[in-house]
Amino acid sequence: MILADNYYRDTHSGKGVIAGTFNSIRASKFPTRLNFAVFIALTDVATSGTVTLEIRNEQTPRKIELPPWNIQAPQDRQAIIEIGGNLRAIPFESPGTYEVAVLWNAMEISSRRLTLTPLSQEKK
Helix, strand or coil, X not given: CEEEEEEEEXXXXXXXXXXXXXXXXXXXXXXXXXXXXXXXXXXCCCCCEEEEEEEEECCCCCEEECCCEEECCCCCCCCCEEEEXXXXXXXXXXXXXXXXXXXXXXXXXXXXXXXXXXXCCCCC
16 A cells, blocks of 8 residues: 555556655644545455555544445456545544554455654744
8 A cells, every 4th residue: 555645547558656655744733634645456356345444543543434445356366456546635633643554345454654743833
């Protein structure tokens, strides 16, 4: 899984384009709403299923569940299934460490940490 500023699929080449990868974000205020992209590559998919994302705050039990992607199993288990999308206005209550988790049929298969920090106020 990769977190980035933007993701799109090039219509001419069919390639996924990931721009501005990161593992931390600075926000001017909290609570805040952030836009970012996620790219996931799945392999060895034996059956059709559902991929969902959860964003969890490691300091509090609050979690955000995002809408699912329905995945059809390929005929060849060696095939790589690429999923990507831009997430808009995702709410974050406070600075801290968050975890972005990938769930396959409600079972966690991967996760990535995301650190949110406030922008420092520079003195003039």
